[in-house]
Amino acid sequence: MSHQGMARAVERMRDRGIGPEAITVFEHYYRQLEEGAQGTVPEDTIEPLRDIQALGEVRFSDEDARLALSQTAVIKLNGGLGTSMGMSGAKSALEVKDGLTFLDIIARQVLALREEWDVELPLILMNSFRTSEQSLEILAKYPTLPVDGLPLDFIQSAEPKLLADSLTPVDWPQDPELEWCPPGHGDIYVSLVTSGVLDSLLDKGIRYAFISNSDNLGATCDPEVAAWMVEHGLPFVAEVCDRTKSDRKGGHLARRKSDGRLILRDTAMVAEGEERFFADIRRHHTFNANNIWVDLAVLRDRMAERNGVLGLPIIINRKTVDPADPTSPEVVQLESAMGAAIEVFEGSEALLVPRTRFRPVKTTNDLLVVRSDYFVLDERHHLVAVGEGPEPFVDLDSAYRLVQGFEQRFPHGVPSMLECTSLRVIGDPVFGRNVRCVGDVLVDGLRRVHDNAVLEGPVEATADTRPSRAKGDGLRTVDEHLRAILSTLEPAPSASVPLTEALGLVVAKGVRSRVSLPSFDNSSMDGYAVQAASLQGADTTPVRLRLVGEVAAGTAPTCTVGPGEAARIMTGAPIPSGADAVIAVEDTDGAAEGEVLCRAAVPQGRYIRPSGEDVSEGAVIVSAGDVIGPRTIALLAACGHASVEVHRRPHVVVLSTGAELVPPGEPLGPGQIHDSNSPMLWAAAVSAGASAEIRAAVGDTDAELLSALDEVLATADVVVTSGGVSMGAYDVVKSALADQGVDFVRVAMQPGKPQGFGYLAAPDGRRVPLFALPGNPVSSFVSFEVFVRPALRRLMRRTPEKRRIRSATLTAGLRSFEGRRQFGRAVVRRNSEGALMCTPVAGQGSHFVADLSRANALFVVPEDTVDLVAGEAVDVIVLDD
């Protein structure tokens, strides 16, 4: 009966036009199925992987990496339908981040790599008969993507689903397409051959393929892996990641004892009673990320040797014919796993890669995290985690499981997850706009989550989630206020700036050298360019060489140096042709014309700085994320760049308020003081890396302040005001801006309790952040340190945003306010044993400018600490690091 089943299945495949190679493979698996093959891998036949090479340990020169990448193609397994997320078309057509689909991101990643490395890097999808059309439509948006002589996709084979009891092909007239399934991703090897793509790639000189799932946004084509394969002649590399408890189900690699080869053991291959070994994450401590690298020439040989049947272990997948209808007949699908091919290649290797290379989106929980601000797409379209903590754990209720239900309940986008450790939603609330999750959040039984809600854990966000300003005694904590600021800031756009304006900025786009360094062979000494052979024996018997010319730095040589000849040469001057060494002037008589007497022999190459020794033309000299310092500027300049693309420097305008203020240097009238906050805040902004200017202080009327702000908003990226934020009758900043979008809050800190922050609209529509700091000089300074400096660094993408906190020993006791975090001023020094000692300055009042200036550090006393005695440890922030 089942033999008949195979015959009928094969007949259907022929009718559908499926090629003989794929049919042979199907028959192979069908026979295994009939024989009751289980394909198990018992634990005593394998050894756990040990001493796995890690990606960070393999390093190659740019040139090697480029060369390897120029022989590589990216292949994406794109047959997935996303049925488990309620999708019917290609899963990769789902908008996953910033309005882009998986395929858009993949296409952009490939195009960025091509540009960065100047390589052809073909992208090819392995589609199923159901995903091809829709996927190619998306890729059509990228006209430069296709590579001459290669298709953008090939279609993997199809096979009939078999009725579970009779193993005959199932009939499903309601939707005949459901009678077919793709034979798993292990089919890629057969389909590469039958589609002709394998030959086309090899004909074009493409020797390696990087193959991964299209829903794994972490799987970017890393040139270092390609270079590693080339260097060691590896036929097959499988990327593995460290396994955590939640990865217990995935497959892992192991070494087969009988022949020492690597094999893949998937869940389905675990022998009965051996689940505990499989689940032991210390024993099998990595899992297969399904990112593989294959030497296509070796693959072609293996396929030929085995008559097109690689013989991968069979996977028997049991489903219903209509996956969406559990009452439809039960079927089996014969599949194989791509990674299983590792056992076919002698000399295969596993490579331990960071978890970031395995970021699949399998569920809407994954989708929420990827869409959120926890991740950004960088300029190379790599998905980069920007949250400080580990990736948040998300568990949404069943109403969100399918994409449609998910979209309906997040109509304004997903919440901010930057500061979230976990989010669990019970019920099916619709989320408003600008919702922020902080810590471990549980949403239970809510009908809706309001706009601007801050869900702060550990929370049972069961009651009201309207934005809460204050808690307890009405004060906001320091961390809450800082988060409220940082989470709304949008980093400055990138711009190209001259080198002299780039100091301290973060590179937005990698730069390649326009020249080789040195760009020509030149002399590292003042002396004579010679042929080394001419000076043989000159150590014992001095040799006379005929002077044929002179080369100074900055000129082109006009002479050629032959045997017995020399050309006078200066440091940095080009080596004339014919010469292969330089003898230093000290080893000669220094003659300027006629003949020069040489008293030393020189080896070939002596004192010659060869072209390209330092940098080769086209090499990447700085990368996105690098911070520009004086040495980077030297490199950029040497490599021919007058400007560099960076994240822009924000321009800060400082504006003090108070009728009592007089500019420094001018005489004081009764009740007047010199404005010291303006220059202090200006200097603090410049020290933080921003550019800054001071706007003359204004008095205490709303009109004065508003008209000054109108003026500064035209040029400011950030406005910092001082004064006028407390409870006084003339507290102008608060009175003028409270209903203009600036929030005035009291923060549980000392000094610096009254704070304002918000956004004002600039004349050109930009939203300009405004910090309203308290007027007391010390309060103003501390507020800048705690809130403005991290914000400026975030705008410039400088990390770390906050200063380092260290521990020091107090030399004197002190008292602090309960419920407020105290930022005291101190002198922090090392004692003779090297220990950090903290001595608070005498005047801790908010008006002591001299004591502030004597201090070099802030000490931080937590909210719940009131008394500290000498000898206790205290946190300190050293200011002049």
Ligand SMILES: Nc1nc2c(c(=O)[nH]1)N[C@H]1C(S)=C(S)[C@@H](COP(=O)(O)OP(=O)(O)OC[C@H]3O[C@@H](n4cnc5c(N)ncnc54)[C@H](O)[C@@H]3O)O[C@H]1N2
């Ligand atoms: N009744 C209350 N009074 C105050 C409270 C309060 O809660 N209730 N809070 C106190 C705290 S704490 C602070 S801090 C200050 C904040 O005051 P303002 O931001 O409103 O600032 P001003 O009143 O304008 O000035 C305070 C102080 O600082 C001197 N100052 C102001 N600007 C400058 C400058 N540019 N250069 C040098 N010195 C400056 C100003 O002359 C005052 O002496 O409020 C407390 N009051």
Ligand code: MOO
């Ligand atoms: O809190 Mo105010 O900022 O002390 O002086």
